[in-house]
Amino acid sequence: MRPAEFRNPAQELERFQRRLALVGAFVLVAFFLLFLRFFWLQVVQHESYRTRAEDNRIALVPVVPNRGLIIDRNGAVLANNYSAYTLEIMPDKVADLDALIDELSGVVDIQPRHRKRFRKLLEESRNFESLPIRSRLSDEEVARFIAQRFRFPGVEVKARLFRHYPNGALAAHALGYIGRVNDRDLATIEKNDAEDNYRGTEHFGKAGLEQKYEFALHGQSGFEQVEVDAGGHAVRVLERTPPAAGSNLVLTLDLKLQQVAEKAFGSRRGALVAIEPSTGGILALVSMPAYDPNLFVDGINPQDWEALNSSADKPLVNRALNGAYPPGSTFKPFMALAALETGRRTPQQAISDPGFFTFGGHTFRDDKAGGHGLVDMYKSIVQSCDTYYYMLANDMGIDAIAAFMGPLGFGSRTGIDIEGESEGVLPSPAWKRKRFRKPEQQKWYAGETISIGIGQGYNAYTPIQLAQATAAIASGGVLYRPHLVKYVENIVTGERTPVEPQPLRVLPFKPANLAVIRQAMVGVNREGTGARAFAGAEYVAAGKTGTAQVFSLKGGKYEHGRVHERLRDHALFIAFAPAEEPRIALAVLVENGGFGAQSAAPIARQVLDYYLLGKVPGGAAAEDEETGEDD
Amino acid sequence: MTELALRPREWWRRLAAPIDAPLLLLLLLLIAFALLVLSSASPERLASQVFNLAVALLAMRLAAQLPPQRLMYFALPLYLGGLLLLLAVAFFGDVSKGARRWLNLGFMRIQPSEVMKIAMPLMLAWYFQKHEALLRLRDWLAAACILLVPVALIARQPDLGTAVLVLAAGCFVIFLAGLSWKVLALLFFGGLASLPLAWGFLHDYQRQRILTLLNPEADPLGRGFHIIQSTIAVGSGGVLGKGWGNGTQTHLEFLPERHTDFIFAVVSEEFGLLGNSLLLVLYALIIGRCLMIAANAPTLFSRLLAGSIALIFFTYAFVNMGMVSGILPVVGVPLPFVSYGGTALVTLFIGVGILMSIHKHRMLVQK
Incomplete structure (x- = not known):
């Protein structure tokens, strides 16, 4: 420190004022720096900050x-x-979600x-x-x-x-x-x-x-x-x-018809597809059991999902489109038509049925012991004679069968307006080559053709394919693409975009041949396997029962009551009505329902009764307790 | 008649006697602008701020009436009292928002650090006045102690904003008292060198604020939110601003504390660079007037006091505007004379009153 014994007030004041002036300059410089900062933000960078403020706000x-x-x-x-x-x-917008x-x-x-x-x-x-x-x-x-909204920003x-x-x-x-x-x-x-x-x-x-x-x-x-x-x-x-x-x-779906059909199933599993033969429009599409779609709307809860997913009844599977089943005897009218169209049989040509057919040392049985006697085409369908079709299949050969069934839609997707349809299996040597790996499995054995004739063997079709093919017979050979939507209505413009009936192909069946088949199918419901289910019907319905084996019994005779429920045969029925001018064609499948005449045909009856007559049945279609004589 | 007519005039003359008209005029301009801004930012607080202003003006008038010599008597008791209160806070204070700043007296809670904002320059000015004859090394050291002990106590609470203001106020007095440049340079570089050490003493949240300033986008929803949003408010204002009442950042609640510490962002958003420049000019003029008063003050005590009060105004304004525009860390410093709030306003106007008193009494000693 400099000695300051003698104070000089003037000098001190001067020094103070110098420092004040310095301070003043400092203030000005600092403010100028602030001004530069403002200029930078508000002029140079203004556009970017303006955008950010807008983004904040809007x-x-x-x-x-x-x-x-x-x-x-x-x-x-x-x-x-x-x-x-x-x-x-x-x-x-929330920092701590849990809190x-x-x-x-x-x-x-x-x-x-x-x-x-x-x-x-x-x-x-x-x-x-x-x-x-x-x-x-x-x-x-x-x-x-709302009253406490201020506490919850971002909610x-x-x-x-x-x-x-x-x-x-x-x-x-x-x-x-x-x-x-x-x-x-x-x-x-x-x-x-x-x-x-x-x-x-x-x-x-x-x-x-x-x-x-x-x-x-x-x-x-x-x-x-x-x-x-x-x-x-x-x-x-x-x-x-x-x-x-x-x-x-x-x-095209008829809700009431759907309701009748679902009710007819009761607690049974299965599928039903009803089609308008002249358009391909689907009148009813049933897959039982079903599920409540409301469960899914807001995210299904884990328990419900678990229950649906693990149920042995598989309610989530759409059986009508994704279940592939052997058609059993419902295949016979198509086989018969194939025989007529290819000239392999005439309607009058009859066989003598001993009750079985032997091929290559293997015996193929008919359900009726002792056989049906003399069987022509009409009788083969009405009484569902297996031997007739064993012989027919053998005579036609697998290639001819496949060539005829393919165009009817068997074994290919129908093109219905729902995703995820299955193809099913139209058996043929070509299919077998594709399906199997080992050379000995890839070979088609002539013996395998025999059971194809009665809708068994490798045959596996979806109910909708069966319904589509049935509708094709009903419509005189026009195979329509089945569809659920009649038209799409734009509610803003009011414009309706109809789904036009789309014939996938027109099959050149001879009307005379179709008439034979139709007549035989009418016979089924009048005097054959469907007669009990259609007793007293006020319209003429063409139909065919079917039973598809789930479980092969080696040698023994199938007894409905003694086989585990899940191993029982599937019951099938196809029908169209009125026979002369069909307005509806359908295929019914009841899983493990036993004989088609017994459990599937009554469901078809209720559906047809409602659709053609407006009859509303009381409850599930009763099962005919008496064992069907034949199928 | 003349008697009756004279009385109110006489009364007015006495009331206005200690008032410095230019200073008051500038302040009233600033306050008018401030009220305009507040009526946009938070109209429901306008009435209460007008009341605060009335109280503050009264306090100013009372302070203006006290001659500087009288103020000297307050210096030591006010400082020692403040120091005692700070110690009491350190031991018995109430904790609020993680900081021990308040002293609960039972009937009211006080914040002793606020007292130091005035007590500190008063005390140092008094001390230098007292040792005017001979300023030796130990005098400077004593001054440093007078300054640093309370600052340390306040910083420990922790209340960085107030600590910075008190420290600045003290430093101004010491600087104006004529500490030699050599020592100043030594202190400056010494301080620079000890910054890493100071970092160690900071609380986590204080370090975060500084880090946030350097990179606000690192945590846009948390600590960076205030800086980002206020910078957006400033930048989006542009040259002319969005207009009174049209600030979207302000009115959609993107701005935190929009009526207190961040009111400058409202000015920037709604009045743009123009409004900001107006504020800068007004502050510069007010501070200039205060420095003039200091330059003409008769005694060392009044010079130092006036100079440091002027610089306190500057510090408030600079720190606040720097913080809102994103060049200084967020510390709790209001925009002087503009931010809503009674305590700060009263403290500031007491400072103005003291300046006016000093100005009024500039000739008395020489006479």
């Missing part, structure tokens, strides 16, 4: 269109929408399963999506939440439309169901270049018509430019492009 919210309705041919609603409140969380959900559970009822489902949704979710923690809030819960109550299937499990396999969009659905959406349209969509058709007609049912999304605050709450709508609702599907 959210482009997709407005999901109302999903189209599904309506039966008479106007009955099969699928509609209802509006309900959901509580939704925007995960990207938030804990707090929320004090306001609305949140169960562990809701949390579990939310976690699952979170894993599968797309970015910046708001996810439901609870749906179908009660009015009271909505009111409670909102939204009114959403939910899919509803008012008839529950009825026609479930035809309708299918929707569920929340998953990765597979996203891939489908991307493949169809529909990402923009699906930005806000949370549900997607997963099965049945809901899946097949997803893009028609969905409609065109609208958009809202919404001003949001920091909490993510919408403050006001700035601009709105309204959505265009999805198209309605009007079906």
Whole structure:
């Protein structure tokens, strides 16, 4: 320190003022630096910050269109929408989700399963999506939440439309169901270049018509430019492009007929397909047991899923399209037609049936011990004589059979407007070569042809193929593509896009030959294996019973009551009516139902009675307790 | 008649006697602007802020009436009292939001660090005045102790914002008292070198604030949120601003504390570079006027006090605007005379009153 014994006030003041001036300069420099900073932000970088402020403020919210309705041919609603409140969380606006959900559970009822489902949704979710923690809030819960909304930034109550299937499990396999969009659905959406349209969509058709007609049912999304605050709450709508609702599907399906058919099955498993022969329109599509598609709409809960998935009855399998069964004796009319068309038989040509047919040292039995005696074509169908068809198959050979059955649709997808149909098996040497690996298995043995003739062996067709082929006989040889949708109705423009009857091919059957078959099938219901089921019918119905072996009994005689239920034969029945001018053709399959005459034919009777006469039966079609004489 | 007419005029003359008109005029301009901004940011608080202003102006008038010599008597008791309270806080204080800042007296809670904002420059100015004759090394060391002990106590609470303000106030006094450049340079570089050491003393949340400043986007929803949103508010204001009441960042609640510490973001968003420049000019003029008062002050005590008060205003303004525009870490410093809140306003206007008193009494000693 410099000695300051003699103070010099003037000098000190001067020094102080110098320092003050320095300070003043410093203040100016500091403020100038601030000004530069402001200039940088507000002039140089202004555009970028302006955009960010707008991004903060404006959210482009997709407005999901109302999903189209599904309506039966008479106007009955099969699928509609209802509006309900959901509580939704925007995960990207929330720091601690668990804490938030804990707090929320004090306001609305949140169960562990809701949390579990939310976690699952979170894993599968797309970015910046708001996810439901609870749906179908009660009015009271909505009111409670709204009152405390300020505590929960990033949480909102939204009114959403939910899919509803008012008839529950009825026609479930035809309708299918929707569920929340998953990765597979996203891939489908991307493949169809529909990402923009699906930005806000949370549900997607997963099965049945809901899946097949997803893009028609969905409609065109609208958009809202919404001003949001920091909490993510919408403050006001700035601009709105309204959505265009999805198209309605009007079906060829007759809900009442479907109801009658399902009821006729009772607790039995099986399938029924009823087709309008002149168009290919499906009147009823039954697969029993079914499931309630409403369970899937909001994400199925694990218990329900487990129950459906592990049930031995396999309710999720659409038996009408995916079950491949040997047609049994319902194959005989087609074989007979093949014989006529190829000239292998005339209607009058008769065989003498000893009750069995021997080929290469192997004996093929007829069900009737001692045989049917002298059998012509009419009798072979009416009494379902096996020996006649063993011989026929042997005479025709496998290639000719396959060449005739293929064009009838056996062994190939019908093209029905539902995804995931099975092909079934039209046996042929070519098929066998493809199907098996080992050379000895790939060879077709002539003996294998014999049982093909009675619809057994490698034969395996879906009920819809059987129904389609039956309808082709009913329509005089026109094979239509079966379809469920009659027309798609754009409810904005009112425009209807009909699904035109689509003949896959016109088979050049001789009318005389068809008449023979038709007459024989009428005979089945008048005096043959179907006579009991069709006793007293006020219309003329053509039909054919069938029984398909599930379990091969080595040598022993099949006794219905003594075989385990799941190993019993499948019962089948095909029919069309009225025989001269058919309005309906159908195929019925009852799994493990035993003889076709016994359990399948009565179901067909109830369906035909309702469709042709409007008769509503009391309950499940009664099983005829007496053992069918033959099949 | 003349008697009656004279009375109110006489009364007015007395009321206005200690008031410095240019300073008050500038402040009233600033306050008018502040109220305009507040009426957009938080209109429901307007009435209560007008009341705060009335109280603050009253406090200013009372302080303006006290001659500087009288203020000297307050210096030591106020400082020692403040120090005692800070110690009491350290041992018995209430914890709120993770910091021990408040002292519960039973009937009210006080924040002793606030007292230090005025007590510190007062004490140091008094100390230098007292040792005016001979400023030796030990005097400087004593001054350093007077400064650093309370600052350390406040920083420990922790209340970094107030600690910085008190430290700045003290440093200004020491600088203005004429600490030699050599020592200043030594302290500056010494301080720079000891920064890593200081880092070790900081609380986690304080370090986070500094880290956040350097890279706010690292945690856009958490610690970076305030800085990002206020920077967006400033930048989106542009040259002319979005207009009064049209700030989207302000009104859609993206801005935190929009009526207190972050009110400058509202100014920037709604009035743009123009509004910011107006604020800078007003502050520069106010500080300039205060420095003029300091330059003309008669005694060392009043010079130092006036100079340091002027610089406190500057520090408040600079730190706040720097924080809102994202060049300084977020510390709890309000925008002087503009932010909503009674305590800070009263403290600031007491400072203004002291300056006015100093200005009023500039000639008395020489006479």
